[in-house]
Amino acid sequence: xxxxxxxxxxxxxxxxxxxxxxxxxxxxxxxxxxxxxxxxxxxxxxxxxxxxxxxxxxxxxxxxxxxxxxxxxxxxxxxxxxxxxxxxxxxxxxxxxxxxxxxxxxxxxxxxxxxxxxxxxxxxxxxxxxxxxxxxxxxxxxxxxxxxxxxxxxxxxxxxxxxxxxxxxxxxxxxxxxxxxxxxxxxxxxxxxxxxxxxxxxxxxxxxxxxxxxxxxxxxxxxxxxxxxxxxxxxxxxxxxxxxxxxxxxxxxxxxxxxxxxxxxxxxxxxxxxxxxxxxxxxxxxxxxxxxxxxxxxxxxxxxxxxxxxxxxxxxxxxxxxxxxxxxxxxxxxxxxxxxxxxxxxxxxxxxxxxxxxxxxxxxxxxxxxxxxxxxxxxxxxxxxxxxxxxxxxxxxxxxxxxxxxxxxxxxxxxxx
Numbered sequence: 156x157x158x159x160x161x162x163x164x165x166x167x168x169x170x171x172x173x174x175x176x177x178x179x180x181x182x183x184x185x186x187x188x189x190x191x192x193x194x195x196x197x198x199x200x201x202x203x204x205x206x207x208x209x210x211x212x213x214x215x216x217x218x219x220x221x222x223x224x225x226x227x228x229x230x231x232x233x234x235x236x237x238x239x240x241x242x243x244x245x246x247x248x249x250x251x252x253x254x255x256x257x258x259x260x261x262x263x264x265x266x267x268x269x270x271x272x273x274x275x276x277x278x279x280x281x282x283x284x285x286x287x288x289x290x291x292x293x294x295x296x297x298x299x300x301x302x303x304x305x306x307x308x309x310x311x312x313x314x315x316x317x318x319x320x321x322x323x324x325x326x327x328x329x330x331x332x333x334x335x336x337x338x339x340x341x342x343x344x345x346x347x348x349x350x351x352x353x354x355x356x357x358x359x360x361x362x363x364x365x366x367x368x369x370x371x372x373x374x375x376x377x378x379x380x381x382x383x384x385x386x387x388x389x390x391x392x393x394x395x396x397x398x399x400x401x402x403x404x405x406x407x408x409x410x411x412x413x414x415x416x417x418x419x420x421x422x423x424x425x426x427x428x429x430x431x432x433x434x435x436x437x438x439x440x441x442x443x444x445x446x447x448x449x450x451x452x453x454x455x456x457x458x459x460x461x462x463x464x465x466x467x468x469x470x471x472x473x474x475x476x477x478x479x480x481x482x483x484x485x486x487x488x489x490x491x492x493x494x495x496x497x498x499x500x501x502x503x504x505x506x507x508x509x510x511x512x513x514x515x516x517x518x519x520x521x522x523x524x525x526x527x528x529x530x531x532x533x534x535x536x537x538x539x540x541x542x543x544x545x546x547x548x549x550x551x552x553x554x555x556x557x558x559x560x561x562x563x564x565x566x567x568x569x570x571x572x
Contacts, residue, residue, distance in 0.1 A: 187264065188224055194247045197222055200318050201229040217254075217328040220316075225249050225267060225281055228323065250277060250326060254307075257300040271500050277311040277326075284313035284324050294331070296504045304528045306400075306504070306520065308335035336400055344393045351386045355379060381426060392454060396521050399529060406529050408554045411449045413477040413484060414440045420456055421475070429464040439476030445484050446554040451525050455534070456486055458518040459546045463490040466544070480549060483532070487547040494538040502536065522548065531555050 189197070201207060201220055208229065211218045217234035219227045226247050227234075235245050238255045251259040251266030262268030267278045276295030283291035292312040299305045310329040315322060358379045365371050398404040421437050424430055456475070463473035473490045494502065503523040526534040532550035 188247070189222060189226055191247065194222075194226060194228060197228040197321065197323075198246060200321060201323070204318060214327075216330075219250055219253070219326045219328075221250065221281065221324050221326060223285070223322055225278075225324075227253065234328070250328070251275075251297070254297070254328075255299045255303075256297045257304075258297075259300070270496075274497075274500060277309065277328075280311045280313040281324055281326060284315050285322070288315055290314045296335075298503065298523075304524070306332070306524070308332045340393065340397055340400070347389045347393070348386065351382060351389060355382045355386065358382065395451070395454065396524075399521070399524050404529060406448045407450065408446055408448050410444050411447050411452065412442075412444045413486070414442050416449060416453065417456075417475060417477060417486075420453065420460065424457065424460050424464070427461065427464075429461050432469040433464050433467050434472040435460060435464065436472050436474045437476070438474050439478055441477045441479045441484060443479060443484070443552075445550060445552040447530055447550050451530055452486070452548075452550070455522045455526050455530075455548050456488070458522050459486075459488040459548075462518055463488045463544075463546070466490050466492040482553075483549045483551055485547050485549045487545050489543060489545040491543040493540045494536070494544055499536075499538065503534070519546075522546070526550070 208231075211220075211229070211231035214231060215233060217237060218231045219234045220229040222228055226249060227245055228247075230242055230245055230253070234253060235242055238245075238253050245253050249259070249266035251272075256266065258269050258271040259266045261271060266272070267275070272278050275297070276293035277297075280291045280293040280295075283289075283293075290312065292310065294308065294310055296306065296308050299307065308331050310331050312327045312329075314325045314327075316325055317323070358375050362372055362375045362379065365375065395404060417437055417440060421435055424435055460473065460475060463475075467473050467490045471491060473488060475488045476486075478485045478487070502519050504520060523534045526532045526548045530548075530550055531554070532548050534546075534548045536544060536546045538544040
């Protein structure tokens with residue numbers, strides 16, 4: 156088994172703008188698949204390499220050896236354990252299909268062939284390795300399909316090898332989710348909390364200087380009290396997200412009246428800086444009730460509304476509403492802006508943000524996580540240049556007794572999700 160000289164890995168996060176002229180075209184990976192006979196022959200070739208199976212089984216990271224069409228012909232126990240009973244069942248699959256990526260079946264030929272794959276760091280690592288003949292290391296973020304719906308951050312290293320005249324690629328998958336999650340949540344926490352603490356400090360200083368004006372001091376105290384409540388809410392929100400990421404978030408369900416909840420939301424958001432020079436309109440309010448967690452639903456809707464207002468031009472209006480959809484209730488937030496295609500495919504990825512600022516980019520991810528994993532609904536969006544953008548969460552009217560995760564398309568509306 157021959158390997159090329161070790162090269163310095165290149166890194167490119169799939170969430171960042173590509174350094175190339177454009178994203179990977181899905182057609183680049185749409186090569187068809189080898190026959191079962193060819194897969195069996197290639198598995199035999201790899202098995203003839205002395206100690207290769209023992210060696211990869213001894214390593215803790217998930218490892219797969221793929222052929223030129225990215226089909227697995229050898230894998231270690233850690234890789235197979237991600238979703239298959241044994242290597243015989245995993246043979247011929249592609250890495251995303253074994254891992255359980257939510258988009259693995261979205262393309263015409265499975266993993267690597269859908270529009271979502273155009274920014275996949277794992278796919279780019281393999282293709283770079285094949286095209287250059289050198290080792291390539293890239294970061295990628297993906298979301299697992301049901302039932303876990305877990306968001307994963309992976310460091311994928313692809314190394315080309317030659318076995319008896321045939322080309323293969325060794326793929327090593329390192330799970331860096333905990334490290335990335337901690338970094339993202341820490342940045343977001345300090346960003347949000349320090350902003351609010353700074354505002355509290357500013358008003359406290361004003362109060363100390365305006366003691367001679369009781370009326371002004373009283374209004375400043377009211378503002379200070381509101382900021383203190385916001386600070387508590389921000390701390391609780393980050394705590395809940397941390398628990399949600401680790402699977403430890405407790406859900407407290409009960410009757411929720413959407414009309415009342417949306418009324419409180421509109422009143423609360425009106426005081427937020429994102430609402431300055433912008434309007435939030437309440438429309439299409441359903442006057443029934445559902446069983447869900449009001450606190451988590453409010454977190455989802457607050458994020459949707461803040462994002463909509465931030466995307467709205469000065470003087471513009473965002474619209475929030477609630478619609479009866481039979482067994483479901485759809486909460487939606489609309490604004491007039493359009494999300495371009497390269498952003499659409501990354502919207503729900505953890506830490507992706509169009510704003511390019513530290514501490515941003517977990518809002519849409521938290522919507523998906525809370526709405527689907529914990530409230531057992533569907534979170535999705537619709538966008539067009541003529542109609543603008545609508546984010547929505549559709550929740551069951553009766554909270555399900557058995558936890559589930561919907562197999563939903565993030566672009567789907569209520570009629571086709």
